[in-house]
Amino acid sequence: MAVKRSGAPGKRSQRTSGRIPPAKEPHGESPLSRDRIVATAVELLDAQGLDGLTMRRLADRLGSGVMSLYWHVDSKEDVFDLALDSVLEYRGPPQGVESQDWRGDVVHVLEDWRAGMLRHPWSASLLPRRALGPNILSRLELLGTTLSRAGVADSDLNAAIWSLWNYVMGATITRASFDVSDDDRAAGQQRLTRLSERYPTIERSRLLLDDDWDGAFRKGLGFLLDGLAPARRPAPDATARA
Amino acid sequence: MAVKRSGAPGKRSQRTSGRIPPAKEPHGESPLSRDRIVATAVELLDAQGLDGLTMRRLADRLGSGVMSLYWHVDSKEDVFDLALDSVLEYRGPPQGVESQDWRGDVVHVLEDWRAGMLRHPWSASLLPRRALGPNILSRLELLGTTLSRAGVADSDLNAAIWSLWNYVMGATITRASFDVSDDDRAAGQQRLTRLSERYPTIERSRLLLDDDWDGAFRKGLGFLLDGLAPARRPAPDATARA
DNA sequence: ACCTGAACACCGTTCAAGT
DNA sequence: ACCTGAACACCGTTCAAGT
Numbered sequence: 001m002a003v004k005r006s007g008a009p010g011k012r013s014q015r016t017s018g019r020i021p022p023a024k025e026p027h028g029e030s031p032l033s034r035d036r037i038v039a040t041a042v043e044l045l046d047a048q049g050l051d052g053l054t055m056r057r058l059a060d061r062l063g064s065g066v067m068s069l070y071w072h073v074d075s076k077e078d079v080f081d082l083a084l085d086s087v088l089e090y091r092g093p094p095q096g097v098e099s100q101d102w103r104g105d106v107v108h109v110l111e112d113w114r115a116g117m118l119r120h121p122w123s124a125s126l127l128p129r130r131a132l133g134p135n136i137l138s139r140l141e142l143l144g145t146t147l148s149r150a151g152v153a154d155s156d157l158n159a160a161i162w163s164l165w166n167y168v169m170g171a172t173i174t175r176a177s178f179d180v181s182d183d184d185r186a187a188g189q190q191r192l193t194r195l196s197e198r199y200p201t202i203e204r205s206r207l208l209l210d211d212d213w214d215g216a217f218r219k220g221l222g223f224l225l226d227g228l229a230p231a232r233r234p235a236p237d238a239t240a241r242a
Numbered sequence: 243m244a245v246k247r248s249g250a251p252g253k254r255s256q257r258t259s260g261r262i263p264p265a266k267e268p269h270g271e272s273p274l275s276r277d278r279i280v281a282t283a284v285e286l287l288d289a290q291g292l293d294g295l296t297m298r299r300l301a302d303r304l305g306s307g308v309m310s311l312y313w314h315v316d317s318k319e320d321v322f323d324l325a326l327d328s329v330l331e332y333r334g335p336p337q338g339v340e341s342q343d344w345r346g347d348v349v350h351v352l353e354d355w356r357a358g359m360l361r362h363p364w365s366a367s368l369l370p371r372r373a374l375g376p377n378i379l380s381r382l383e384l385l386g387t388t389l390s391r392a393g394v395a396d397s398d399l400n401a402a403i404w405s406l407w408n409y410v411m412g413a414t415i416t417r418a419s420f421d422v423s424d425d426d427r428a429a430g431q432q433r434l435t436r437l438s439e440r441y442p443t444i445e446r447s448r449l450l451l452d453d454d455w456d457g458a459f460r461k462g463l464g465f466l467l468d469g470l471a472p473a474r475r476p477a478p479d480a481t482a483r484a
Numbered sequence: 485a486c487c488t489g490a491a492c493a494c495c496g497t498t499c500a501a502g503t
Numbered sequence: 504a505c506c507t508g509a510a511c512a513c514c515g516t517t518c519a520a521g522t
Contacts, residue, residue: 032487055515067516068487076515128419129367132450137441144443156461157447162413163462167405170412174404177370199379201386205399208374219398220405227469274506297496309497310506318496 032064034072034082041083042120050122053079080126085133087120090142102150103225109143110164110221114172121176128169140165147228156231167224175213274306276314276324283325284362292364295321322368327375329362332384344392345467351385352406352463356414363418370411382407389470398473409466417455 040061044053055076059066073079090112099105117124127136144161152160202208210216282303286295297318301308315321332354341347359366369378386403394402444450452458 054513056513065488067489070516071486125367125371128415137444140449141441141444144447144449148443154447157443158449158452159458159461160465161444161447161449162416162458163409163465166410166412166416166462167408167466168412169416170408170410171404173370173415174408174411199383201390201399202379202383202403205386205396205403207382207386207400207403210400210404216401216404219401220408223402223405223469223473224409224466225469226472227465227467230468231465296494298494307507309508312497313505 032062032068032072037062037069037072037079038082038086041079042087045083045122046120050126053083055079081130081133084123084126084130085135087123088116088127088133088135088139090116090135090139102146105146106143106150106164106225107218107221109139109146110168111217113139114168114217117172118176124169124172124176152228152231160228160231163224163228167221171217171220175217274304274310274314279304279311279314279321280324280328283321284329287325287364288362292368295325297321323372323375326365326368326372327377329365330358330369330375330377330381332358332377332381344388347388348385348392348406348467349460349463351381351388352410353460355381356410356459359414360418366411366414366418394470394473402470402473405466405470409463413459413462417459 037058041053041058044058044061048057053076055069056066058079059069062069069079073082117127132140140161143164144157147160147164148154148157279300283295283300286300286303290299295318297311298308300321301311304311311321315324359369374382382403385406386399389402389406390396390399
């Protein structure tokens with residue numbers, strides 16, 4: 001029964017930030033560092049996918065021996081956690097402004113989230129398996145404040161947050177996985193057509209051929225937000241009506 | 243660039259069904275068969291999780307040499323596909339009845355789906371990575387017909403199906419992953435509390451402590467269905483309006 | 485403080501045989 | 504038709520050393 005560690009700081013917590021780099025970070029044979037390892041891991045994951053990340057390959061790319069990595073990093077699991085969190089960093093939007101458009105705000109937060117994950121297709125499927133890192137927590141926080149400011153009642157807040165989380169994660173994981181090959185989907189639909197007497201409804205609606213992922217994401221999100229709207233407290237200036 | 247095969251029948255498609263078993267399937271050293279391999283793989287996955295499935299361990303459990311498996315099965319990937327689809331089998335509900343309660347119907351379909359995946363926690367996270375097997379297609383078909391019968395317009399049908407799919411997948415994957423350890427969530431919330439100035443909203447709402455998964459699932463699904471309701475065509479007997 | 489190679493206990497799969 | 508062991512090219516990580 002593997003127990004997931006929730007991001008314990010690790011034995012040696014060395015932060016590289018705050019010290020001036022020796023003016024030679026770009027390439028060259030710079031010394032190993034936690035940050036460099038994580039950055040290279042992300043490169044490797046982007047290029048080769050989840051299975052492509054290997055401690056040995058990672059060391060190769062860094063021009064070091066495999067075991068050198070283990071000085072900076074606890075395990076391969078650790079590398080996954082760090083890579084994931086580094087990729088989900090969020091540069092907040094103009095937070096000061098009190099927007100009037102709550103729907104637009106929520107949509108923006110979630111589309112940014114989705115886009116961030118799709119830029120690193122391995123990240124979406126990795127995320128739910130891992131402990132929630134600081135960057136994920138701050139995205140959840142942002143979602144929470146946006147919804148709260150939009151007027152969602154406290155008693156509905158958690159359910160609202162999780163329902164949006166579920167929607168975004170489901171959509172993004174699905175999209176990132178299917179995106180591998182469109183031929184596949186076409187082949188799938190063809191198979192469907194051949195079996196149209198078994199799956200008449202989704203065959204008729206051409207469910208597997210619809211490739212407007214962004215549009216479908218927005219439309220479905222619209223449904224969910226429509227359903228969420230009544231959960232909002234009546235705005236101060238609106239007529240109260242249960 | 244790994245290409246996902248969409249369930250091609252494989253070189254040797256041998257169906258065991260339709261022949262009378264030699265009256266000794268239960269244990270004993272029955273001969274290897276595709277079905278026996280798949281069943282044992284599911285056992286192993288249930289017991290040890292995704293990483294626990296190994297061709298070598300699988301062969302051990304079956305009392306055979308490793309390479310014997312490869313006669314019945316193309317690869318480990320193949321085993322995953324077969325195990326997944328076998329677990330998602332759907333014994334349809336009383337299909338004949340024309341229910342009046344479209345919401346109840348949809349909720350039932352989706353809760354059954356979720357429950358099925360949670361019975362095999364590895365299945366949810368595996369599903370989106372794989373080609374859609376026949377059993378998944380028939381669940382999508384069932385969802386489609388239920389929505390269609392409920393009156394969802396054809397032009398909204400695909401978006402409605404995918405939004406519900408996204409929701410169910412996101413919820414189930416999240417639940418199946420977090421379920422490993424509750425201590426973790428508690429620890430997470432404690433860390434949150436320590437950092438409450440950074441995440442005040444979700445700290446206050448105790449987002450990470452809420453452990454009523456089933457309730458949250460149903461409530462969020464309620465939001466989504468509320469939003470979906472207007473997408474229905476006015477029922478024949480209702481007053482048409484917009 | 486940081487890096488290393490040898491070694492261990494594993495993997496999935498190819499291949500050439502066995503019955 | 505079905506099963507097998509040896510072998511290959513990999514894994515992550517421990518350990519005992521090196522500087």
